[in-house]
Amino acid sequence: MNQATVEDTKVAGFKSLSPAVWRASTVLFNTVDEFTSRKDRLYDGYTYGVTGTPTNRALEERIAEFEGGAHCVLAPSGQAALCMVGLALVRAGDHVLVSDSAYGPLKTFLNDWLSGYGVAVDVYPPTAGSDLESHIQDNTKLIFLESPGSLTMEMQDIPAIVAIAKRRGILTVIDNTWATPLGFKPLDQGVDICVEAGSKLFGGHSDVLLGSIATNHRWVYEKMRHAQSVLGQAVSAEDCFLVLRGLDTLAVRYAHQCNSAIEIASWLAKHEQVELVMFPPLQTSPGHEVWARSFQGGGCVLSFIPTFQQRDEVHAFFAALTTFSIGASWGGVHSLAAFYPATEFARRKHCEYQRGIVRLSVGLEPVSSLVTDLEKSLASARARNS
Numbered sequence: 001m002n003q004a005t006v007e008d009t010k011v012a013g014f015k016s017l018s019p020a021v022w023r024a025s026t027v028l029f030n031t032v033d034e035f036t037s038r039k040d041r042l043y044d045g046y047t048y049g050v051t052g053t054p055t056n057r058a059l060e061e062r063i064a065e066f067e068g069g070a071h072c073v074l075a076p077s078g079q080a081a082l083c084m085v086g087l088a089l090v091r092a093g094d095h096v097l098v099s100d101s102a103y104g105p106l107k108t109f110l111n112d113w114l115s116g117y118g119v120a121v122d123v124y125p126p127t128a129g130s131d132l133e134s135h136i137q138d139n140t141k142l143i144f145l146e147s148p149g150s151l152t153m154e155m156q157d158i159p160a161i162v163a164i165a166k167r168r169g170i171l172t173v174i175d176n177t178w179a180t181p182l183g184f185k186p187l188d189q190g191v192d193i194c195v196e197a198g199s200k201l202f203g204g205h206s207d208v209l210l211g212s213i214a215t216n217h218r219w220v221y222e223k224m225r226h227a228q229s230v231l232g233q234a235v236s237a238e239d240c241f242l243v244l245r246g247l248d249t250l251a252v253r254y255a256h257q258c259n260s261a262i263e264i265a266s267w268l269a270k271h272e273q274v275e276l277v278m279f280p281p282l283q284t285s286p287g288h289e290v291w292a293r294s295f296q297g298g299g300c301v302l303s304f305i306p307t308f309q310q311r312d313e314v315h316a317f318f319a320a321l322t323t324f325s326i327g328a329s330w331g332g333v334h335s336l337a338a339f340y341p342a343t344e345f346a347r348r349k350h351c352e353y354q355r356g357i358v359r360l361s362v363g364l365e366p367v368s369s370l371v372t373d374l375e376k377s378l379a380s381a382r383a384r385n386s
């Protein structure tokens with residue numbers, strides 16, 4: 001005996017509440033026949049570290065159940081998960097539709113990369129419901145959805161789009177990162193594939209990157225697992241451990257952060273230096289009706305258009321923030337603020353907002369401290385203007 005195998009590991013007599021972290025590149029086989037037929041087990045077993053160890057499987061099963069799906073495949077980041085879906089499901093000659101308010105790097109991947117491989121890509125207005133039909137072509141294969149959309153928070157009419165897609169035999173894929181399955185369960189609504197950036201609320205502590213792809217279709221699952229293997233999209237077992245741990249506290253973090261976010265959104269909506277709050281759970285926000293009709297929960301990320309748009313005023317606002325830190329990504333326990341200048345939206349094809357937008361990710365700090373921080377920073381921007 002010259003190798004320590006999984007069976008040799010002394011686990012008998014040990015019990016713990018936390019999942020084991022299995023690291024492995026090599027997976028061992030008992031016989032040479034098992035080894036040479038290992039590809040038979042790509043979809044229902046273990047073949048090589050790239051497609052995961054029991055720790056990865058534990059997280060995949062946990063997310064699949066959470067989404068109400070039969071299958072899940074992990075990816076090294078949310079963006080990797082979105083790209084894997086595109087690469088696995090379309091080929092040269094196909095046509096893809098993506099919402100104009102979808103996550104920016106996904107649009108860049110589709111427009112600048114996938115189109116270079118002979119795939120036609122069209123961007124549709126995020127609020128298109130049944131009129132999406134006019135954007136569909138005979139070769140449309142896949143429709144990317146995100147609701148609410150990134151930064152501008154447009155809500156999409158998911159049931160209307162799913163109905164068209166089903167009638168035309170087109171697959172739908174949604175980025176559900178904002179809501180998580182606690183706020184919205186896309187697979188229950190007939191969406192074929194649900195992607196989450198686990199880097200955000202699932203992990204919840206701004207210290208891990210991970211993505212997930214959930215589906216009820218066995219054939220889609222097999223395409224994703226195959227893509228993970230061919231593209232080498234390995235996910236570390238430690239990162240799976242962190243996301244498994246994050247999921248244990250997700251419900252309480254989510255509830256607290258959503259409550260704080262709606263309080264902050266309501267406060268901002270009444271502020272004279274705020275032109276518009278984009279946060280569908282807020283009654284006065286665009287998209288509120290669609291949100292109220294179909295979502296079971298809110299989110300911890302909101303956007304607003306400040307009345308001040310000059311560079312030095314925006315600078316003064318951000319320089320005065322102390323509780324909020326400046327940074328991208330979101331969904332962690334620490335609150336974040338980010339600024340997206342008007343030029344960002346000028347690049348979009350169907351965007352009605354051509355103003356600089358502030359985006360806030362609301363964390364677990366006392367909401368009174370967060371409001372105080374915003375009040376002080378808005379005053380600082382006002383002082384710069386006078």
Ligand SMILES: *Cc1c(COP(=O)(O)O)cnc(C)c1O
Nearest residue numbers: 077078079103175177197199210
């Ligand atoms: C952050 C984010 C992603 C990408 O996730 P990463 O893990 O950072 O790659 C995708 N979609 C949405 C909506 C996001 O906010």
